[in-house]
Amino acid sequence: MGDHRAHRAKPAGTDDDAAPFHALTDRVRTELRSTDDLALYERLLSLARRRPPAGHDELADVLTAIERPLWAREIAAFVLGCAGDPRAFETLVLLLNYRDPVRCATAAHALARLGDPRTARAAAALATNPLRTAYALHPVRLLAELRAPQSVPALIATLDRLLVPGTPYWRVALACVEGLATLGDRRALPVLRAARDHPRLAAPAAAALARLGVLDDGGAA
Known part of the structure; x- marks a missing residue:
């Protein structure tokens, strides 16, 4: 499905958020199963480059859209959380209590910056x-x-x-x-x-x- 690493997105947060975001997107990359997944993934990375309010409403829609994969909601929640958008709160708390420790760690990072x-x-x-x-x-x-x-x-x-x-x-x-x-x-x-x-x-x-x-x-x- 190609290699995204040469044009990595940087989230609309602080420099401290860049490394966790890249770790998240590299991990999620292994979960993609179709060309539709890849298209959604690339769209989310594109939205992550934007400063608010551009892109934030679309990312928030990902959190509540029907049948969106968990990895898509995780990316959207991380970006919104690090940017201080309270719409990420419920998804991040769900991920904080998830059975996968890696997802818990990602959620904790974003929640610490959310300020909710x-x-x-x-x-x-x-x-x-x-x-x-x-x-x-x-x-x-x-x-x-x-x-x-x-x-x-x-x-x-x-x-x-x-x-x-x-x-x-x-x-x-x-x-x-x-x-x-x-x-x-x-x-x-x-x-x-x-x-x-x-x-x-x-x-x-x-x-x-x-x-x-x-x-x-x-x-x-």
Whole structure:
């Protein structure tokens, strides 16, 4: 179906969005199955080059059009999200909770730039839902990046729930520890102290406590 790399589109966002966008479009390229797919793909890349409002309405239409493939909605939502268009919100939250971690990561990047006040509440709901823990890694990381009022309580609640022996979700727990270290809120002290008792979390939890001014023995640094 040809090679698009020589004329890559650049999304209408910041330079920081270019590399994730190129990774997204390279990945989506492998999902194209027909000449119609290729035509839609090239159209979306063309729209991504445009500054608002040109192209944004057409991209928003992709999000709600019947029988559009998921990859097309993902490209449209990413471009709109990075440009701060709130019409991308619902699709990006859906992708943030998707079974494919790569799509979750792409959605988290765009949501962090969207600037929608609903984002933190949605990420907190996904992170703290015990039925969705397998997909909570990127919501947890997004909460730490957002630094919203919901971030610390959600990370504490999620980490506390995962401090059980043999949990298969230790990477989510680790992301909670790292996020709490970044946020630097002393409300996290009890759960971080408890995390030191878990072999996979002991070192990062101790490092997080040190950033909060707490020594390994529980005293103040």
